[in-house]
Amino acid sequence: MAGRPRAVDDAVILRATAEVIGRVGPAGLTLGAVAAEVGLVPATLVQRFGSKHGLLVALARQSAQDADALHRQPAQRHTSALAALTALLVESTALMDTPERFANHLAFLCMDLTDPQLHEHALAIHRSRGEAVRHLLGRAVAEGELRAGTDTAALTGTIQAITAGTGLTWALDRHGTLPQRLRQAVAAVLRPHLPGTEDS
Amino acid sequence: MAGRPRAVDDAVILRATAEVIGRVGPAGLTLGAVAAEVGLVPATLVQRFGSKHGLLVALARQSAQDADALHRQPAQRHTSALAALTALLVESTALMDTPERFANHLAFLCMDLTDPQLHEHALAIHRSRGEAVRHLLGRAVAEGELRAGTDTAALTGTIQAITAGTGLTWALDRHGTLPQRLRQAVAAVLRPHLPGTEDS
DNA sequence: CAATAATAAATGACTGTTCATTTATTCAAA
DNA sequence: TTTGAATAAATGAACAGTCATTTATTATTG
Numbered sequence: 313m314a315g316r317p318r319a320v321d322d323a324v325i326l327r328a329t330a331e332v333i334g335r336v337g338p339a340g341l342t343l344g345a346v347a348a349e350v351g352l353v354p355a356t357l358v359q360r361f362g363s364k365h366g367l368l369v370a371l372a373r374q375s376a377q378d379a380d381a382l383h384r385q386p387a388q389r390h391t392s393a394l395a396a397l398t399a400l401l402v403e404s405t406a407l408m409d410t411p412e413r414f415a416n417h418l419a420f421l422c423m424d425l426t427d428p429q430l431h432e433h434a435l436a437i438h439r440s441r442g443e444a445v446r447h448l449l450g451r452a453v454a455e456g457e458l459r460a461g462t463d464t465a466a467l468t469g470t471i472q473a474i475t476a477g478t479g480l481t482w483a484l485d486r487h488g489t490l491p492q493r494l495r496q497a498v499a500a501v502l503r504p505h506l507p508g509t510e511d512s
Numbered sequence: 513m514a515g516r517p518r519a520v521d522d523a524v525i526l527r528a529t530a531e532v533i534g535r536v537g538p539a540g541l542t543l544g545a546v547a548a549e550v551g552l553v554p555a556t557l558v559q560r561f562g563s564k565h566g567l568l569v570a571l572a573r574q575s576a577q578d579a580d581a582l583h584r585q586p587a588q589r590h591t592s593a594l595a596a597l598t599a600l601l602v603e604s605t606a607l608m609d610t611p612e613r614f615a616n617h618l619a620f621l622c623m624d625l626t627d628p629q630l631h632e633h634a635l636a637i638h639r640s641r642g643e644a645v646r647h648l649l650g651r652a653v654a655e656g657e658l659r660a661g662t663d664t665a666a667l668t669g670t671i672q673a674i675t676a677g678t679g680l681t682w683a684l685d686r687h688g689t690l691p692q693r694l695r696q697a698v699a700a701v702l703r704p705h706l707p708g709t710e711d712s
Numbered sequence: 713c714a715a716t717a718a719t720a721a722a723t724g725a726c727t728g729t730t731c732a733t734t735t736a737t738t739c740a741a742a
Numbered sequence: 743t744t745t746g747a748a749t750a751a752a753t754g755a756a757c758a759g760t761c762a763t764t765t766a767t768t769a770t771t772g
Contacts, residue, residue: 316717316770337626339539343762356718358763415625422622425615425683426537438684469681470674470700477677481669483625484638500670504704514738515750543728556752558729719768727760734753742745 320350325357326371334407337416338423343367365429372424372433379404379437383444393451394458398498400444401475402491411483414490418480438472445471458505467505474501520550525557526571534607537616538623543567565629572624572633579604579637583644593651594658598698600644601675602691611683614690618680638672645671658705667705674701 328349333341343354343364361367382404390396408414424430449464449471478497482490528549533541543554543564561567582604590596608614624630649664649671678697682690 316715318717337622339623342760353719354762355720355764359717364762412626415622419619419622419626422537422615422619423539426612426619435684438681466700470697473674473677473681473697474670475677476680477673477675480676480680481638481673484635497670497673500666501701514748516736516752518751542726553753554728555730555754559751564728715772717770721766723764730757736751737749739748
C-alpha cells in the first residue's frame with residue numbers, strides 16, 4: 313500500500329475552504345478558488361472528497377470536532393465560572409472578526425440548516441455549546457456567583473439565543489466589535505440572576 | 513404613455529420571488545424559477561428589473577416598505593402595550609413558518625449584509641423595528657406595565673437580539689413553533705423589569 | 713511493477729444576459 | 743368610427759461564461 317504522497321493534507325484543504333467561505337460566502341464558493349488557495353486543481357478536490365458537497369460535509373464534521381474540543385476545555389485559567397463562560401462564547405466566534413465574515417459564516421450555517429446531512433453537525437455544535445454553557449452556569453451557582461435556585465436550563469437557552477442574536481444585530485448595525493457586544497449582552501442577561509443586586 | 517399592458521404586476525413578481533427564496537433559498541434562486549412561477553420568461557424579468565440583482569434590490573426595497581408599514585401600525589386592538597409588542601415580533605416573522613423557510617430567509621438576509629446596496633434596506637428594517645419596540649416599551653413604562661426607570665433603549669437592543677437569536681436556535685433544534693418560543697423568550701427577558709416581582 | 717496522487721483536457725449542464733421579433737394597447741388623425 | 747402610427751411588453755433563440763464532474767494520462771512513491 314504505497315503510492316504518491318499527498319502534496320497537501322486534508323486539514324489544510326478544509327482550513328482553506330473555511331477561509332474562502334469567510335471571504336466570499338458559501339454561495340460564491342467554488343472548487344477552483346479552494347484549489348488555487350492550496351495549490352491544487354479542482355479535479356483533485358473532487359477525487360479526494362467525492363464531490364463539492366462531500367468537501368462541505370468534511371468541513372462541517374471537522375468544525376463540529378473543533379467546537380467540541382473547545383467546549384470541553386476546562387478553562388482553568390479563569391478563576392470565575394462566569395468569566396470562563398463569557399470567554400467561551402467570545403472564542404467560539406473568534407473567526408468572525410468582521411461583519412462580512414460573520415454574515416458569510418452565518419450563510420454557511422443556513423446552508424447547513426437546509427441540507428439534512430450538514431444540519432446534523434450544526435446541531436451537534438449547538439448541543440455541545442449548550443452543555444458547556446449549562447455546566448458553567450451550574451458551577452457559577454455552586455460557587456455563589458449566581459443566585460441559588462437559578463433555572464440553569466432555561467438560562468442556557470436564553471444565553472444561546474442572545475449569543476446568536478447579538479452577532480446578527482452586530483452584523484446589521486455594525487457598532488463596536490463583536491466581543492464587546494457579546495460581553496455586554498451576556499452581562500445584561502445574567503444581571504437579574506446575580507446574588508447581590510436587589511434593585512437599581 | 514401607451515403600450516401593451518403588463519400581464520403581471522411588479523408586486524406579484526416580487527411576491528413570487530420571495531416565495532421561491534423561501535422554498536429553495538437565495539443561492540438556488542434562478543430567474544427561470546421566478547419566471548415560471550408567474551408565467552413569464554427570464555428575459556422579461558431582466559428587461560423589467562435590469563438584472564437579477566435589480567430584482568433582489570426591488571424585493572428588498574418593498575420588504576423594507578412593508579416592514580415599516582407594519583411597524584407603524586398603532587396596534588390599537590391590543591389593550592396592553594406588552595401584548596402589542598409580542599404580537600409585533602410574532603407578526604414580523606409570520607412568513608417563516610417552518611425552520612427551512614426561516615433558514616432561507618435568513619440566508620437572504622446574509623446576502624443583504626454582504627451586498628452594500630441590499631444592506632441599506634436590511635438596516636432600515638432593523639431600525640424601523642427598533643423604533644417600534646422602543647416606543648411600545650415606553651408606553652409600557654408609562655402605563656405601569658414595566659418598572660419606572662427602565663432603560664428602554666438598552667432593553668430594545670436586548671429584545672432585538674433575543675428575537676433574532678430565538679429564530680436561529682429554533683431553526684437549529686426545531687422544538688415547538690417559532691411564535692411559541694418568541695413569546696417565551698421575550699417574556700423571559702422582560703420578567704426582571706416587571707413591577708410586581710421582587711424575587712422568586 | 714503496483715498503487716496512489718495529481719494533472720490536463722474535455723464534457724455537459726446551467727446560468728444570466730442580449731437581440732431581433734412579435735403581440736397588444738393607446739393615441740391621434742382622417 | 744376607422745385607420746394607422748407610436749409605444750411598451752413579452753417572447754424565443756442564441757451567446758458567453760462558469761461550474762462541477764469525468765476520463766485519460768503522467769508523476770511519484772514502496
